[in-house]
Amino acid sequence: xxxxxxxxxxxxxxxxxxxxxxxxxxxxxxxxxxxxxxxxxxxxxxxxxxxxxxxxxxxxxxxxxxxxxxxxxxxxxxxxxxxxxxxxxxxxxxxxxxxxxxxxxxxxxxxxxxxxxxxxxxxxxxxxxxxxxxxxxxxxxxxxxxxxxxxxxxxxxxxxxxxxxx
Amino acid sequence: xxxxxxxxxxxxxxxxxxxxxxxxxxxxxxxxxxxxxxxxxxxxxxxxxxxxxxxxxxxxxxxxxxxxxxxxxxxxxxxxxxxxxxxxxxxxxxxxxxxxxxxxxxxxxxxxxxxxxxxxxxxxxxxxxxxxxxxxxxxxxxxxxxxxxxxxxxxxxxxxxxxxxxxxxxxxxxxxxxxxxxxxxxxxxxxxxxxxxxxxxxxxxxxxxxxxxxxxxxxxxxxxxxxxxxxxxxxxxxxxxxxxxxxxxxxxxxxxxxxxxxxxxxxxxxxxxxxxxxxxxxxxxxxxxxxxxxxxxxxxxxxxxxxxxxxxxxxxxxxxxxxxxxxxxxxxxxxxxxxxxxxxxxxxxxxxxxxxxxxxxxxxxxxxxxxxxxxxxxxxxxxx
Numbered sequence: 001x002x003x004x005x006x007x008x009x010x011x012x013x014x015x016x017x018x019x020x021x022x023x024x025x026x027x028x029x030x031x032x033x034x035x036x037x038x039x040x041x042x043x044x045x046x047x048x049x050x051x052x053x054x055x056x057x058x059x060x061x062x063x064x065x066x067x068x069x070x071x072x073x074x075x076x077x078x079x080x081x082x083x084x085x086x087x088x089x090x091x092x093x094x095x096x097x098x099x100x101x102x103x104x105x106x107x108x109x110x111x112x113x114x115x116x117x118x119x120x121x122x123x124x125x126x127x128x129x130x131x132x133x134x135x136x137x138x139x140x141x142x143x144x145x146x147x148x149x150x151x152x153x154x155x156x157x158x159x160x161x162x163x164x165x166x
Numbered sequence: 167x168x169x170x171x172x173x174x175x176x177x178x179x180x181x182x183x184x185x186x187x188x189x190x191x192x193x194x195x196x197x198x199x200x201x202x203x204x205x206x207x208x209x210x211x212x213x214x215x216x217x218x219x220x221x222x223x224x225x226x227x228x229x230x231x232x233x234x235x236x237x238x239x240x241x242x243x244x245x246x247x248x249x250x251x252x253x254x255x256x257x258x259x260x261x262x263x264x265x266x267x268x269x270x271x272x273x274x275x276x277x278x279x280x281x282x283x284x285x286x287x288x289x290x291x292x293x294x295x296x297x298x299x300x301x302x303x304x305x306x307x308x309x310x311x312x313x314x315x316x317x318x319x320x321x322x323x324x325x326x327x328x329x330x331x332x333x334x335x336x337x338x339x340x341x342x343x344x345x346x347x348x349x350x351x352x353x354x355x356x357x358x359x360x361x362x363x364x365x366x367x368x369x370x371x372x373x374x375x376x377x378x379x380x381x382x383x384x385x386x387x388x389x390x391x392x393x394x395x396x397x398x399x400x401x402x403x404x405x406x407x408x409x410x411x412x413x414x415x416x417x418x419x420x421x422x423x424x425x426x427x428x429x430x431x432x433x434x435x436x437x438x439x440x441x442x443x444x445x446x447x448x449x450x451x452x453x454x455x456x457x458x459x460x461x462x463x464x465x466x467x468x469x470x471x472x473x474x475x476x477x478x479x480x481x482x483x484x485x486x487x488x489x490x491x492x493x494x495x496x497x498x499x500x501x502x503x504x505x506x507x508x509x510x511x512x513x514x515x516x517x518x519x520x521x522x523x524x525x526x527x528x529x530x531x532x533x534x535x536x537x538x539x540x541x542x543x544x545x546x547x548x549x550x
Contacts, residue, residue: 018532080379081266082538114531116380138380140534142455143504145397145418147380 006034007109017052018093025049037108058158061090065123065131072123072133091121094162095135098154101164103139112142119149130155168218169195169236172209172225180205182228190217210235263336264542266328269299269372272364275335276302283342285309286355293433296386297369301433306341306360315446318438320363323398323510325370325381326535327453329527329545334364334451336546358446367398367430380535384430386422388415396422399450400506401431402513405464410506421508431510438514447521448514454534455503455526456494458483461515463499464507471520472498479523489548492528499524525549 009031017023029045065072077092078084084092099115107113116138124132132155139148155163174180184200186192193212194200203209213221225232236242261275280289286308292301307314321334341360345351365371369385383395393415400411406425407413414420426432438445458479461469469475476496483494495502499509515522528537528545537545 076379078533078536078538080375080536082533082536082541084538114534116534117536140380140531144412145382147418 004035006032008032015047015051020052023052025051033109037110040105041107043104055158057090062131062158068123071125072121074121075119077118077121091133092118094133094154094156095121095137097162098135098152098164099137099139099150101162102137102150102152102166105166110143114140114142116140116147124153130157130160132156167212167215167239168234169210169212169239170221170225171233171235172211172230173207174203174205174209174230176205179228179230182224182230183209186221186224187211190221192217192221212236212239261335261339263332263339263546265539266332266542267335268375269365269368272331272335273302276304276364279304279338279342286342286345287338292363292437294429295367295369296384296429299368299372301363301366301368301430303361303363303437304338306338306355306362308345308355310356313444314357314359316359316361316441316444317447317449318361318363318445318514319449319451320366320434320510321451322365322371323367323450324452325367325374325383326379327451327527328374328535329453329537329542330451331365331371332542333527333546333549334362336542337550338362338364340546340550363434366434370395382418383420384428386428388423396420396428398428398430399452399510400508401426401428402435402508402510404462404509404512404516405507408507409464410504411508419506425508434510435513438519439517442517442519445514445519447523448511448519449523449525450510451525451527453527453537454529454531456492456528456530457503457524457526458494458496459499459503459511459524459526460496461498461522462512463503463505463509464512466498466500468498469515475521475523478521486548490544492544492548 011029011031013027013029015025015027026048027045029043032042034041072091074088074091077088077095095118096115103113103115118135118137120136122134124134126132132153135152135154137150137152139150140146141148151166153165155165172183174183180203184203187194187200193214194210195212196208196210197203222232261278267275276289280287286306288305288307289302290305292303294300303320319334319337322331324330341351341355345355367384370381370383373385374381381395383397385394386396387394395415397411397419400406400419400421403425407421410419411421412419422428422431426435438448460472460475460479479496483496486492486494499506499511509524511522511524527549528541533541
């Protein structure tokens with residue numbers, strides 16, 4: 001508890017690779033929730049070791065999308081039964097990462113968000129090397145149990161990473 | 167069967183294709199009619215398996231180039247649809263427990279289960295939902311001259327938590343398939359009766375199949391039909407309306423107009439109230455989060471038998487983990503999750519049922535409510 005500023009939490013956690021459950025990485029983090037809940041929490045972290053290199057998969061996905069004749073459009077990922085087709089898996093993962101940013105920017109000590117579903121995704125053609133996707137996602141908030149729709153525009157490039165504008 | 171994609175280049179090619187289609191009665195997917203085949207336009211034809219080679223030879227002969235759009239039509243059909251075949255047969259041996267089923271199928275399943283296991287299973291009327299659908303529970307009871315204690319389990323109080331009704335169905339199947347051969351289960355049934363309610367919130371469940379996959383509440387209308395649904399797990403008479411609820415119908419945790427305002431709540435409460443002196447354990451199955459939750463949600467003050475409750479729950483969590491390594495957190499809702507009032511679990515405990523637990527099944531948020539069907543089996547096996 002930091003008087004006049006907010007609440008600071010010191011965390012020790014283990015990161016697990018979603019695609020390779022045996023691959024884990026230790027991590028320590030400090031999260032500062034500001035008083036008033038209007039500002040997103042400050043997060044500092046250090047990772048022990050290195051995250052797995054996904055360059056090959058990234059490039060395959062990047063080239064596949066770049067070579068599409070028509071812009072990618074999709075809905076309901078996963079579908080009602082929880083299925084995600086293999087072609088949509090990277091689109092799903094990208095939404096996952098981007099929603100992490102949205103969740104961070106909107107979290108307080110009293111919220112617990114999860115990405116529930118991608119309602120709609122539409123690729124936006126760009127003249128530069130970036131890929132752009134317009135997502136409508138559904139976030140589930142555990143305490144209120146509410147499902148919150150959110151619009152996000154995501155820019156991505158294998159070497160330049162992810163950028164999110166809400 | 168294959169679907170071929172052809173773009174005819176000349177009028178002769180168009181004519182040949184039209185002739186081929188009419189002679190062999192091929193299935194035109196695009197265009198619909200033979201007379202709409204044009205040079206330079208996409209043509210998609212489904213060719214039955216026995217004719218595939220003949221058609222390709224004919225195209226080659228006439229120098230018509232083609233691409234295979236769909237190499238195996240049946241495979242695609244099977245992938246995109248749940249196994250309608252099995253559920254039509256309504257024989258539990260054909261019932262697919264590793265898939266999610268709509269309410270119609272679950273009703274039929276209950277009838278079949280009773281029919282095929284009539285020495286042990288009876289289907290009972292519980293009440294009606296707000297949309298006037300009938301609620302049934304299954305009683306699994308081995309004939310005996312002694313009165314047995316009861317374990318009650320309900321699933322599907324929240325519509326979107328599909329893994330929950332899937333678990334109830336799995337549970338019934340496991341018990342019935344193994345009670346003769348498994349000594350643990352047979353001993354169980356010698357001393358206990360099981361009452362299973364596969365879907366408590368029937369209207370909500372149907373709504374999540376047909377209209378809104380992430381619906382949670384029931385379907386009771388409020389404010390002249392401008393707003394729908396009460397959270398049934400905030401509607402029980404346990405510190406009703408005090409904490410962790412909303413009085414606003416538009417909220418997902420709307421507690422209703424009063425305790426037990428909803429017919430679904432009343433149906434469950436009335437039965438449990440009637441049988442309470444014989445009920446040893448009340449279980450209510452939810453998702454997601456991987457928790458075994460003990461009373462209370464409305465206060466952090468521990469229940470009278472808190473030690474025993476925790477001990478049993480911890481053993482359950484350990485046993486569960488032993489199966490696939492899935493970890494479940496154990497504790498009182500108000501301490502490890504969030505505060506809430508009006509929950510069925512709290513109410514069951516306050517009226518005297520000693521062991522009252524909420525199970526929050528897989529997962530921890532990666533898929534959340536939309537748990538893929540390949541996780542049904544491991545989730546159910548470990549929870550069993």
